[in-house]
Amino acid sequence: MTYSSEIAEPVTVAVPARAVLRLSGITKTFPGVRALSGVELALYPGQVTALVGENGAGKSTLVKILTGIYQPDEGRIEVDESETRFPTATAASDAGITAIHQETVLFDDLCVAENIFLGHAPRGRFGLIDWTRMYGDAAELLNRIGARLDPRTPLRDLGIASKHLVAIARALSIKARVVVMDEPTAALSQTEIEELYELVDRLKAEGKAILFISHKFDEIFRIADRYTVFRDGEMVDAGMIADVTESQLVEKMVGRSVDTIFPERVSCVGDEILTVAGYAHPTEFADINFKLHRGEILGFYGLIGAGRSEFMQALFGVTRPSKGAVRIDGKIAVIRSPAEAVAKGIVYVPEDRGKQGAITAMPIFQNVTLPSLPSTSKNGFLNLAEEFALARTYTERLELRAAALDRNVGELSGGNQQKVVIAKWLATKPKVIILDEPTKGIDVGSKAAVHAFMAELAAEGLSVIMVSSEIPEIMGMSDRVIVMREGRIAAEFDREGLTPEKLVRAAAGYKETAA
Amino acid sequence: MILRFLKSREAILLGAVLALLVIVESRFSGFAAPGNLAAVFNDTSILIILALGQTLVILTRCIDLSVASNLALTGMVTAMLNAAFPGIPVVVLIALAVGLGTLLGAFNGILVWKLDIPPIVVTLGTLTIYRGTVFLLSDGSWVNSHEMSAAYKAFPRAVLFSLPVLSWIALAVVAGFAVAVTRTPLGRAFYAVGGNPHAAVYTGIDVGRTRFAAFTISGALAGLCGYLWVSRYAVAYVDVAGGFELDVVAACVIGGISIAGGMGTVGGAVLGALFLGVIKNALPVAGISPFWQLAISGAAIIIAVAFNARSSRQPGHIILKSAERTA
Amino acid sequence: MSLTDTPTARRIPDRLSGQGARILRSWELLLFIIAVLIFVGNTQASPYFLDAWNLSDATFNFTEKAMVAFAMALLIISGEIDLSVAGIIALSSTAMGWALQFGVGTPVLITIGLSVGLLCGAFNGALVTRLGLPSIVVTIGTMSLFRGISYIVLGDQAFNGYPTDFAWLGRGYVFWVISFELVLFTVFAVIYGVILHFTNFGRHIFVIGNNPTAATFSGIRVDRVKMILFLLTGLMSGVAAVCLTARLGSTRPSIASAWELEIVTMVVLGGVSILGGAGSILGVVIAALVMGMVTFGLGLLNVPGIVMSIFIGALLIGVIALPRLIRLVRTGKA
Structure with a gap:
């Protein structure tokens, strides 16, 4: 090198x-x-x-x-x-001082070289940007960190790992x-x-x-x-x-x-409730097959960008898969939109709470009742008393801490915002709840509350799919774990005999024989 | 494959402009003669200059609807000054026009930057304010050709190397923009701010200040065009270039400047303006009522934006190795 | 960690006290005060202002625009915009004028006017929701297209000779000084107020405007809601076209020119966030009154229309800039 x-x-x-x-x-x-x-x-x-x-x-x-x-x-x-x-x-x-940030602080519309040098591009005559030198320097830097990328490629054509390498190259391009x-x-x-x-x-x-x-x-x-x-x-x-x-x-x-964090739970896995067969997408995931049972907590582990959230969003109808079928209670279910997913009893608590989960500039009770409005309203007209009652039932069950139910969700802490989003979905009485990084960015106390509640729900017969990048959470909560890597299922493990090493190896693509 | 398609967006537009020329030429020979093409270019010069200013603004995810009113106001000011004091050299008047235009643009920019008011609200407001000010200044009366000095009217029409000065100014602005946008830090900052404002902050780019710069430049060019328009047509009145801001936005949209920010080229904006210019000039030649022009440019905007959106649509995140483009 | 977390409170109250304070700080109140000031100013400026018939005449300044503004308010709250409304009015009026030559009666004229409005709205809505195009660009395009078609049909001509019973829709009075248009304006204000503030559909509009992604993730059919709003805006433009054509008694392709800007100004002045997610019909109603009174009052003083537009433009920027300016000065950042 x-x-x-x-x-x-x-x-x-x-x-x-x-x-x-x-x-x-x-x-x-x-x-x-x-x-x-x-x-x-x-x-x-x-x-x-x-x-x-x-x-x-x-x-x-x-x-x-x-x-x-x-x-x-x-x-x-x-x-x-x-x-x-x-x-x-x-x-x-x-x-x-230079920093390697997450790939989200790069520019999709610009090429790799410019993403590396934006703000300190090499200058030539008259102080103008020297693109030839920029491409050359970029190639050299990328080579130095072992990234095989063409400096002229637009960033939007790269996957998450390659973008990350660009972020590293950018950090190193500054004399730091x-x-x-x-x-x-x-x-x-x-x-x-x-x-x-x-x-x-x-x-x-x-x-x-x-x-x-x-x-x-x-x-x-x-x-x-x-x-x-x-x-x-x-x-x-x-x-x-x-x-x-x-x-x-x-x-x-x-x-x-550490060992006191996760709730004791006896898994009581019931009949099959959800079957996913051959789900695929042109760029995001391929060959996804698995079954989910009543009262089961199924963990999905993987590196960031392994395609877990993307698959879950397809399952929830946000995006359309190119192939594959879903059965709920043995019957083929066609899910083309989140509305259809909700109607069939599948709900999704997204990872990006601020963008996809909570409507932060609106009151707590309106957030909670949003998907349940048909049941609280009459002939399409709002009934605020019914809404407050429904919101109260579920937020109190989740031990929400808030000054009042008409306060905006944005005023709450991260953990309490997450409780509002979960309450919103529980109010629809779902069969399957998908939790995508449910405890990301929330304080320890709320975390324990969410875990305890998850165990309680499973015990009541609700099926839970939990996407998590935290090994203790995966190990502590799941009955069964599926590991995804680069858009595909890399491994499946039962709770028995599961070790952190096995998870990490499967997620990072380490061959078992190499150990 | 998709990439090559994207890269040739300007080529497709160029093809459309050429095809248009061929069609008109095949039925009414003489339209595509060099002399007439130069006339069409000259006639489109002001639209080109304004479209370039607008391009910067749109690149930063903003919009400037006040350009035509800015043009009318600066044009009226230069015309009235010229009528009242014929002794003021034209160069001074041009400098005044650019200076006043810059101020008007900077006013938009400062409201967007410091007070964080949505650009469409700001420029909707200044559109009516600037236009109304023209009325206040002129009291609704016209400055006619005979009130203007000969030098004032002659400048944009003077022929230099067989092209009018107006065309040369447009060419100079195009050349300047082509270099500035691709090869200066500010030029790249326009793309960064529009492409990902959040990331721009991490890069040390001041989003508000960059937007301010875009509005100011757009205003300066509108000021320049104020003088050029009024002197070329040798008349100034309240409704000069009324509604022209929409032609300018249309030229940008047809030229592939993404209204979502961060995408577009100088070449695209120029071609977008030329496309409209060719249509406008071809209609009378082809014996079609000029009343068709509005509907045609409206349809062109819709087709262009639909086409651009189609070609840049993202299939989703790229996770499967097989879907990634690497060297 | 959060300041609003009160660990002891087990039971969360529905509402906190202090609703009164909220009303005091509301946009509608500020706007109402401005309206009162303008009203008082007008009575001082001109002795003719307080005449019932004069005031009644003044309502024609805003009723047609305000009817479109109600639908536009919903559309803008949902995060979209329709700049083609004046173009729709022109096209719809042209269609009615064209139908005139076949000797059709008033009911058919109204049907044609409203249908063209709906069709135009459907066209905008389809381009935005089916093709996923930005509404601001789409409607800049369709605004030229719709009005352009009127120009193709009419050129520098005009359609005249609308029947008298048709003219009543724009000039008639229901009772004393209460015009048909004023009644229509009131009815639509109530209808749109109820839709926006008291129905599930209205709640969905606010949610979509605040966070379209979270709305989708909550199972709201975002595209369907937006399509309906484009249809409503088209329909209301059709209603305005019927009233305006009836009032003027003729159709020229330049009819309602630049109304889109006045209508958007009315909506934004009414406190609707141009970024979506917030606003009220009450605010739009007061804004309509403010704009109508300014136009009328200055008109009594023989101030030309274009100068009034300066006032409206300055009002638009001023009312939005002022609170932000105060906040900026308060936080001490220049």
């Missing part, structure tokens, strides 16, 4: 005496939520610091402060021990001293992950300070030198990786012992 001299200036690193970047007392409040309160963070040259914390712990807010997207309400940012500020994203990158990696391996295959590790080692050797955000503990112990733990917007602990064990780190992160 070639080594670009423009980016790499190898420095021999002695024991780091001082931090390149130091944050102290950083506080950030949003309407209704304190995202960060007085957090500390220090990054040292030639070292990888792992930032550990649950979803909603404040990690992504911190990344946005580091990269100039958000301004902290209070606190100091020091670069080389002198105080500074990052009023814009440009200011942060000028200070030598600090590299922030926000879950960089989430959508990558095992070979791509190995290549990324090599890259991290090389960046360390070059003396760059790296902030590595990850949920995968094997990964953290593989490449990190230091750790910092966030919980509920506060910094809980920091130290050297060599001084802790995995379980200690988990305990710091969660704030209690």
